[in-house]
Amino acid sequence: MYLEAGLLTRRSVRQFEKGRKIAKEDMNDILKIAMYAPSACNKQPWEFIVVEDEDKKAKITELHPYAKFLTDASAAIVVCGNEQEQCDNGFWLVDTSAAIENLLLALHGKGLGGCWCAIYPYADRMKAFQDLLGLPEYIKPNALVVAGYPLKQPTQPQDRFNPNKVHYEHW
Ligand SMILES: Cc1cc2nc3c(=O)[nH]c(=O)nc-3n(C[C@H](O)[C@H](O)[C@H](O)COP(=O)(O)O)c2cc1C
DSSP: OOHHHHHHHHHHHOBBTTTTOOOOOHHHHHEEEEEEEEGGGGGEEEEEEOOOOOHHHHHHHHHTTOOOOGSSSEEEEEEETTTTTTSSOOOOOHHHHHHHHHHHHHHHHOOOOOEEEEEEOOHHHHHHHHHTTTTOTTTTEEEEEEEEEEOOOOOOOOOOOOOGGSSSSOO
16 A cells, blocks of 8 residues: 555544454564554563453453444454563653554554554553453553454545644744
8 A cells, every 4th residue: 555545544443344353464464563663762662462352352342431342343452561661761651652553554554444442541441451451560551452344434534734733943
């Protein structure tokens, strides 16, 4: 896919073909692209928990208020930061956010789709995911990427380029 077209047409996907799995090879390709994101000091302090088990997916939909569409999706990919591997305190969040965007673009490039669902900054949600997935204290869940095969292509927005958001040299 031509890079610019791919970047402009990525949309959050919330309707999926039920029961369709993502092949392991595709999943590895997608995770590899996520791991090519930039990171402070090139520490790559990310961890990915792939959840495909139906019971566990159901538990996630109970504890996340805005990810009910996970039910029909192939997988939940919980992207976490490893506090023990980050460059400096706090970088886990920005580094894993860059990885999440790469992950979403990788899904799109493969004809799949995904939606970023916030876990951070909600302390109670972070704790619930830590408990559900058995994460150690130093592994911080940033977000859940709901991933699967789109049921239909989401509509594209109006041109988002807003010149008022661009400031040259000073505010
Ligand atoms: C930090 C963050 C948290 C988000 N959390 C949710 C969420 O919990 N549930 C959801 O359906 N979408 C969530 N989204 C997706 C946004 O709603 C979506 O990106 C936005 O509406 C723009 O649409 P687009 O991704 O199709 O361009 C989140 C996006 C970001 C970046």
